[in-house]
Amino acid sequence: AVGLYLNGVYLGKTQGSVFDLVDIERVEVLRGPQGTLFGRNTEGGAINFITRQPSGEFRGKAGVEYGNFERKVGRLSVDLPRFGIASASFGLRKEEQDGWAENLTGPDMGAIDSESARASVKLEFSDSFSALYDFDYSRSDNTPPPTSLYATNGWRGTFPTVLGPAFAPFLGPVLAQQLMTSIESAIAPYATTTRPDTVSTNGPEISERAKNNSHSLTLRLQATDTDEFKYIFARRSFNYGDNQDIDGTPLTAITSPIPWGMSAYYNRRTGYEQDSHELQWVGTRDRFRHVLGLYYFKDEGTTRGAQDFSLLGARPQNSEYAADTDAKAIYAQVDYDFTDRWTATLGARYTEEERSGWSHRYNTNGFDGPRTTDILPLTSYSADFSDTTPMAALAFKLNDYVNFYARVAKGFKSGGFSSEVSTPAVSTPYKPQTSLSTEVGVKSTLLDGRARLNFALYNTDIEDQQFTNLIAGTTQSLVVNTGESTYRGAELEAAWLLADGWQVQLGYGYLDAKLDKFIDNALNLGPTRPLIDTASNREPAWAPEHTLNLNLNGRLAQGGWGELRAILDYSYTAKMNLYTVNKDLTTPNAGGSYVVGINTVPAISNLNARLLLADLPAGPGTMDLSIWGKNLTDEDKMIQSIDFGMLRNATWQTPRTYMFTATYKW
Numbered sequence: 179a180v181g182l183y184l185n186g187v188y189l190g191k192t193q194g195s196v197f198d199l200v201d202i203e204r205v206e207v208l209r210g211p212q213g214t215l216f217g218r219n220t221e222g223g224a225i226n227f228i229t230r231q232p233s234g235e236f237r238g239k240a241g242v243e244y245g246n247f248e249r250k251v252g253r254l255s256v257d258l259p260r261f262g263i264a265s266a267s268f269g270l271r272k273e274e275q276d277g278w279a280e281n282l283t284g285p286d287m288g289a290i291d292s293e294s295a296r297a298s299v300k301l302e303f304s305d306s307f308s309a310l311y312d313f314d315y316s317r318s319d320n321t322p323p324p325t326s327l328y329a330t331n332g333w334r335g336t337f338p339t340v341l342g343p344a345f346a347p348f349l350g351p352v353l354a355q356q357l358m359t360s361i362e363s364a365i366a367p368y369a370t371t372t373r374p375d376t377v378s379t380n381g382p383e384i385s386e387r388a389k390n391n392s393h394s395l396t397l398r399l400q401a402t403d404t405d406e407f408k409y410i411f412a413r414r415s416f417n418y419g420d421n422q423d424i425d426g427t428p429l430t431a432i433t434s435p436i437p438w439g440m441s442a443y444y445n446r447r448t449g450y451e452q453d454s455h456e457l458q459w460v461g462t463r464d465r466f467r468h469v470l471g472l473y474y475f476k477d478e479g480t481t482r483g484a485q486d487f488s489l490l491g492a493r494p495q496n497s498e499y500a501a502d503t504d505a506k507a508i509y510a511q512v513d514y515d516f517t518d519r520w521t522a523t524l525g526a527r528y529t530e531e532e533r534s535g536w537s538h539r540y541n542t543n544g545f546d547g548p549r550t551t552d553i554l555p556l557t558s559y560s561a562d563f564s565d566t567t568p569m570a571a572l573a574f575k576l577n578d579y580v581n582f583y584a585r586v587a588k589g590f591k592s593g594g595f596s597s598e599v600s601t602p603a604v605s606t607p608y609k610p611q612t613s614l615s616t617e618v619g620v621k622s623t624l625l626d627g628r629a630r631l632n633f634a635l636y637n638t639d640i641e642d643q644q645f646t647n648l649i650a651g652t653t654q655s656l657v658v659n660t661g662e663s664t665y666r667g668a669e670l671e672a673a674w675l676l677a678d679g680w681q682v683q684l685g686y687g688y689l690d691a692k693l694d695k696f697i698d699n700a701l702n703l704g705p706t707r708p709l710i711d712t713a714s715n716r717e718p719a720w721a722p723e724h725t726l727n728l729n730l731n732g733r734l735a736q737g738g739w740g741e742l743r744a745i746l747d748y749s750y751t752a753k754m755n756l757y758t759v760n761k762d763l764t765t766p767n768a769g770g771s772y773v774v775g776i777n778t779v780p781a782i783s784n785l786n787a788r789l790l791l792a793d794l795p796a797g798p799g800t801m802d803l804s805i806w807g808k809n810l811t812d813e814d815k816m817i818q819s820i821d822f823g824m825l826r827n828a829t830w831q832t833p834r835t836y837m838f839t840a841t842y843k844w
Contacts, residue, residue: 338362
């Protein structure tokens with residue numbers, strides 16, 4: 179997984195609009211594994227958003243935005259004049275939007291109502307010592323994007339072929355088949371394989387709500403010309419709740435041949451808090467540069483929710499679980515320029531983590547009603563994990579414009595518990611996942627600075643790989659260590675200044691992902707379903723072979739009145755599997771669940787454009803006016819789906835949106 183950071187603070191949870199308001203100065207992207215420079219150990223790398231600090235000068239900007247679906251946005255960002263040793267800035271943002279899918283039986287889907295605020299204060303006690311305090315807050319009261327019924331079959335079959343035999347011992351084979359046929363006939367009219375303009379839901383409420391706030395304090399001491407010490411403290415908390423109907427129909431029950439519930443509805447309430455402390459020493463010694471750090475991270479999260487999955491024959495039940503982390507680490511990295519052209523880098527990190535929590539699942543008298551009987555009694559669990567993850571790199575500077583490099587690093591992803599699972603297996607931890615990543619590449623500036631070309635080849639071998647499986651007929655996720663895999667590929671980044679004021683940027687990625695070992699229960703080797711290696715019949719999840727990003731930014735005209743620019747942005751992601759799927763369900767080495775095709779999302783493309791009239795003189799400041807649109811070709815592909823075994827739902831690309839914005843800067 180890739181770790182997200184804001185000013186060097188790891189974000190354990192990212193629900194809400196934390197990035198909507200902050201004034202981004204730059205974005206740092208580090209390929210994984212990462213853990214020897216700052217923050218949390220992240221096997222997939224790190225993306226660090228660095229915000230602009232208070233300037234101490236009075237300036238700011240205010241903007242409004244209006245678009246289709248009654249989208250309205252207002253925002254304000256102000257830097258205050260420096261007073262004494264203090265500089266400060268603040269920002270506010272408010273967004274409202276109607277839903278883009280009409281709900282015939284409830285609130286329209288995809289609606290937004292959010293607000294956020296931020297404040298930053300910098301205290302410069304001396305030339306060598308400063309403190310920076312950051313605060314952000316956000317609140318949202320939205321409705322989720324529409325979930326529609328995609329198909330009345332899943333990887334296992336249909337209601338009559340899957341649940342008919344399952345309920346035959348209780349209802350008799352004839353009545354069971356009649357019932358499942360009636361269920362299938364009742365939901366069939368709601369199935370659609372294209373993005374719906376209207377949907378129908380059931381359940382007492384459909385919503386997504388979140389509230390976040392965070393505090394961070396960064397102390398910097400320039401002890402000498404060559405030594406800097408930095409301490410970062412952060413505390414983040416959020417509360418999140420959603421109420422969702424995921425079967426894609428408004429049906430609550432059928433009465434023939436027997437009464438049967440038709441709901442797949444749940445609610446969920448999550449509270450989360452995290453604290454982190456980090457101390458860094460950054461130094462330079464002639465040809466040496468080093469970073470030494472101590473890191474501590476603690477989080478606590480609790481989730482409680484009610485479920486009504488009567489459509490699948492389940493009784494109403496509640497799920498409650500908690501997941502806590504207590505992590506400590508020490509890390510170091512040293513760069514050594516052993517010639518003017520060659521630089522060697524060595525780094526290492528030692529991590530200790532304790533994962534703990536508890537789970538409780540029980541039947542209820544009606545949806546979210548009083549507890550009746552336990553499914554899983556209150557069960558507590560805890561486990562410790564640790565590892566040392568070294569890295570090494572070598573860089574060669576061919577000249578001032580071309581640099582070659584090679585890097586090797588070990589990755590570590592901590593073990594843990596599948597807290598949602600409703601069996602005693604919940605107390606058995608899954609093991610840590612480890613990896614070995616190698617990368618070679620070149621970074622270059624060409625054509626007298628008019629072009630940039632970066633190219634990299636990489637290979638990652640993963641052992642004890644953690645796979646998340648959706649337990650059939652439930653919303654419970656089970657994490658298991660079932661295999662080994664190899665991810666290898668290439669990445670190309672290019673930018674070219676075509677002419678004065680015109681630039682094109684290109685990003686392309688190729689990925690060859692292969693499962694080398696995947697132990698799972700056999701599908702076709704008898705009722706005992708022995709464990710076998712199914713790797714040769716499996717394809718990995720979320721591993722598109724090709725990704726592409728293309729951006730064109732050009733100046734159309736310029737004068738004393740300002741500058742007119744056109745910006746085009748295109749992205750493409752090849753088809754990919756939603757789960758670790760079988761290539762063929764009928765072969766002897768088929769295992770587990772899911773299959774190519776049924777559980778594959780199509781290739782996704784997206785075209786955005788913007789026409790910007792910038793720097794129009796307006797009183798003491800300037801005005802920017804723009805018209806922009808997203809998904810201009812109105813692509814309507816499925817982007818996510820849940821396969822329950824005998825039916826599938828779907829969520830979709832957001833339809834074409836267009837907006838007008840006006841921003842005043844002073």
